[in-house]
Amino acid sequence: MRILFLSQRVPYPPNRGDKITTWRLVERMKRRHEVRCVAFAHDDADVQAAAELTRLGAPTTAVRIDLKRTKLASLPLLLTSKPLTLGAYGSSELQRVVDELAPGCQVGYAYSSSMGAFLEPHSRLKRVMHFAELDSDKWRQYAERSKWPMSWVYAREHRTLLEFERRIAAAFDENVLCTPLEQEIFRREIPGPSSLVLRNGVDLAHYQPRPDRAEPGHLVFVGVMDYLPNIDGCVWFVNEILPRLQAKLPQVRLSIVGSRPTDEVKALAQRPGVVVTGFVDDPREFLARAAVSVAPLRIARGIQNKVLEALAMGLPVVGTTSATQGVEGQPGRDFVLANTVDEQVRAILELLEHPDRALALGRRGREFVEQHYDWERVFDPLDALLARFERA
Numbered sequence: 001m002r003i004l005f006l007s008q009r010v011p012y013p014p015n016r017g018d019k020i021t022t023w024r025l026v027e028r029m030k031r032r033h034e035v036r037c038v039a040f041a042h043d044d045a046d047v048q049a050a051a052e053l054t055r056l057g058a059p060t061t062a063v064r065i066d067l068k069r070t071k072l073a074s075l076p077l078l079l080t081s082k083p084l085t086l087g088a089y090g091s092s093e094l095q096r097v098v099d100e101l102a103p104g105c106q107v108g109y110a111y112s113s114s115m116g117a118f119l120e121p122h123s124r125l126k127r128v129m130h131f132a133e134l135d136s137d138k139w140r141q142y143a144e145r146s147k148w149p150m151s152w153v154y155a156r157e158h159r160t161l162l163e164f165e166r167r168i169a170a171a172f173d174e175n176v177l178c179t180p181l182e183q184e185i186f187r188r189e190i191p192g193p194s195s196l197v198l199r200n201g202v203d204l205a206h207y208q209p210r211p212d213r214a215e216p217g218h219l220v221f222v223g224v225m226d227y228l229p230n231i232d233g234c235v236w237f238v239n240e241i242l243p244r245l246q247a248k249l250p251q252v253r254l255s256i257v258g259s260r261p262t263d264e265v266k267a268l269a270q271r272p273g274v275v276v277t278g279f280v281d282d283p284r285e286f287l288a289r290a291a292v293s294v295a296p297l298r299i300a301r302g303i304q305n306k307v308l309e310a311l312a313m314g315l316p317v318v319g320t321t322s323a324t325q326g327v328e329g330q331p332g333r334d335f336v337l338a339n340t341v342d343e344q345v346r347a348i349l350e351l352l353e354h355p356d357r358a359l360a361l362g363r364r365g366r367e368f369v370e371q372h373y374d375w376e377r378v379f380d381p382l383d384a385l386l387a388r389f390e391r392a
Contacts, residue, residue: 001390002034004105004125006098006115008089010039010046010062012053016224016259017305018132021178021200022111025130026058028379029109033386036105038097038118040065040089061101063094078153083161085135089114098122107389113161116168126389129168130176130198133302134185136162141299142228162189169193174385178302179326185301198382201375202308209314209366210288211359217251217352220290220315222283222306225261225276229299233323237296238268241344246273248349254294257286287313291358292351295319296344302326308373311335311365316358318347334368336361 005011011022029035041047041062050062067088074087098118102108108125110116116129136158143154169175169186175195177183183197221237223230234256245252253273256265261276269276280286287293293310295317303326310317317324317335324335331337338347351358372378 001107001386002036002105003029003107003109003386004098004101004119005029005035005037005058005109005111006118007037007039007111008115010041010049010053010060011037011111012049012056012060018111020305021132024201024375024379025109025111025382026053028382029386030058032383033107036101037061038063038094038101040091040094042067061097063091063097065089065091078156081160081163083164084153084157085114085161086117086164090117094118107386113165113168116172117164120168120171123171126392127172128174128176128385129172131165131182131186132178134165134177134182134189136165137185137189138299138301141301145232145299166190169195173389180328181325182302196381196385199373199378200303200305200308201373201378202305202312202369204312204370204374207284207287207309207312209312209362211314211362213288214291214355215289216291216355217249217253218290219252219254219292219294219348220257220286220310221254221294221296222257222287222309225256225258225265225278229297229322230258231262231265232299233295233297233320234265234268236298237294237344238271238274240341241296241348242271242273244341244345245348245352248345249352252348252352255286255290257283283309284313287315290315291355292348293317294344294348295323297323300325307335308369311362311369312373314362314366316351316361317365318344318351328372329365329368334361334365 007022011026014020014023035058037058037060041064047062050060053060071088074084077084077087095118102122108119109128110119111130112132113135119127139154139158143151169190170193176198177186256276259279268274293315295307300322304323307327318338320339336347338344
């Protein structure tokens with residue numbers, strides 16, 4: 001079959017959460033099918049990545065986007081019932097490319113709801129809506145943690161985007177969620193349409209344990225650092241949790257590893273024991289040198305690649321419910337669950353003061369992802385879905 005794959009970012013290279021998943025989707029699909037990608041290019045690197053992806057056998061059209069400009073241009077939508085998201089990711093050029101390519105394809109696969117809008121006119125295709133996360137629910141969480149007027153803006157986005165998600169879900173042939181929890185929310189908020197779970201995985205050969213390199217007292221957080229949940233989690237951790245850890249163990253330090261840190265994140269580097277790296281070629285270097293991986297997210301949905309990668313590295317993980325709820329492990333066995341400041345401090349100190357317990361937890365975490373999150377296994381439902389379309 002010919003598959004038209006749409007994503008908010010060029011699905012290559014796999015160096016951030018969404019690109020890891022979209023590249024794996026494209027790579028799996030093109031083993032048996034022809035895949036044509038259409039995606040937004042956010043910078044010159046994305047344009048180059050599109051050329052590389054084409055060379056790898058998945059012809060890719062990259063349409064440039066300036067999100068700062070499109071977000072500003074979408075503000076008049078506040079006077080309408082249309083979600084700001086569809087304004088920010090709206091593009092007549094990308095729609096034209098989709099309209100040209102769709103007649104030659106049998107399946108349209110949209111990764112993230114905003115990309116589903118471009119497939120809406122093409123009912124002849126077998127269409128799949130892959131909700132990377134339920135964006136409407138994310139905006140609800142933002143609204144609950146924000147002050148007016150942003151709380152109103154986020155609440156409005158939750159309502160309007162949910163209506164759009166309901167329309168798309170009902171019209172498309174299949175809806176894909178990344179965790180059973182996401183599917184549960186989907187079924188509650190959008191009852192009726194078909195859905196299936198397609199978990200994220202982790203590259204077990206790429207992420208290998210290196211316990212011999214762990215540095216006492218070294219904590220690590222890995223994530224794109226212009227993303228609100230990551231910013232909120234790191235600011236909370238540095239302001240509320242890290243000082244209490246350092247009061248007990250002065251050698252405790254935190255590496256915040258990830259591209260595009262905002263000014264608010266960069267300012268955290270002025271605090272004792274905090275390093276903000278910005279983009280690094282290989283986050284594994286920091287994961288290997290860490291004693292504990294922290295995931296203090298207070299706003300999150302879906303599955304956190306940062307948690308899977310740390311577990312694959314054999315690192316003990318201390319995370320909140322928001323950060324770990326998409327990982328179907330058992331708290332206390334595979335990772336440590338800690339939601340409050342007191343719980344975070346107590347859990348991290350326990351691991352830092354007892355390296356043998358930290359090592360044992362890390363080993364169990366590695367065993368858990370080996371059993372449940374190997375990419376070759378988690379995408380079996382994708383093969384079955386595409387085979388179903390072929391038979392139709």
